Amino acid sequence: MLQVKNMNLFIGQQHILHDINLTIQSSGELIGIMGPNGAGKSSFIKSILGEFKATGFAFWNDKPIKQQLTQLTYIPQRNQLDLDFPITVKDSLITGYYQTSGWFRPMANEAYIKRDQLLSDLQLTDLKDKTLNQLSGGQLQRVLLAKALMKDSDLLCLDEPFVGIDFKSEEIMIQILRRLRSEGKLILIVHHDIHKAKAYFDRILLLNRSVKFFGSATEALSDENIKEVFLKEGVTL
Structure with a gap:
């Protein structure tokens, strides 16, 4: 079970995350984290994992996450990868x-x-x-997923894994993620594509600095919620 209690994140003078409270049972789910640009979606993942020093608490199975980071899996955005280091695909998985x-x-x-x-x-x-710098964006994203899966974690956090990749890679990855869900893994995915979200996720967390909605994908992406969370921000759907 993932529990987030009273989480607030300040970066400089900016209050990025406001009083986040969330409980998710780890019975095998794909959870989408969605919201407009600047909503704090990536910051939320990084705060859970301790990369950002937020106040409040984050627990995995009733223990502080910061005490068990080696047991969790985080796949950052592809643009955070150093492609200048000459490592092959197979050796990347070894790391x-x-x-x-x-x-x-x-x-x-x-x-x-x-x-x-x-x-x-x-x-x-x-x-x-x-080598990694010889790969397309979709191929590289598949390598990142394969590398992460070299360890067996029950909680996986992916930050925008489907941005800028080809259809084939996206289909391959979502099938792997669905298989992991069937094995009882809890998978959190920062995602932006409203049109595919209902097909991908069991539940969706709508985030815009604070939790706006958490529930089934169909309920989360109701016309009312889309208007309230996305369209007020001027997002093009």
Whole structure:
């Protein structure tokens, strides 16, 4: 179970997040986090994970998240990746493994098997020897997901994973995420495309500095909520 209590985030003089309170049972769900530009969606994820120093509390299964960060998975926006470092696709997945196991330890044979399976699942096998800067945006996003899945987490947080990628990559990724949901994982996804959200998410958190709505995708994206949360901000749908 994910619990966020009385979370507030200030950056400089700006009050980014206002009194966020949220409880999500971890029984296997895809949760969309949506709102207009500047609503604090990415800041909310980073505050949960402790990257931003928000006040309040964030718990995973009744323990502070900051005490169990190695057990959680965070996939940042693609533009935060350093593509100048000459690493191949297959070696990038290895670094995902070592982030959990600790560096300078021999890699277990099971980890190699898992890497190869993830390369296959995300249709990256033919690209495994390419360096990251040789990939398209969609291919790179699939690598980020595969790398993150080298560790087995019950809570996954993805920040705008579908921005600027091709249809094939998006379809491959959403199928993998649905499979993870069926395995009981809780998956939080910062997302902007209203037109696809109902098909992707079980529930949606509408956020604009504070929680505006949290419920089923159909209810969240009612005409009334879209008008209240998005159209008042001048967002083009």
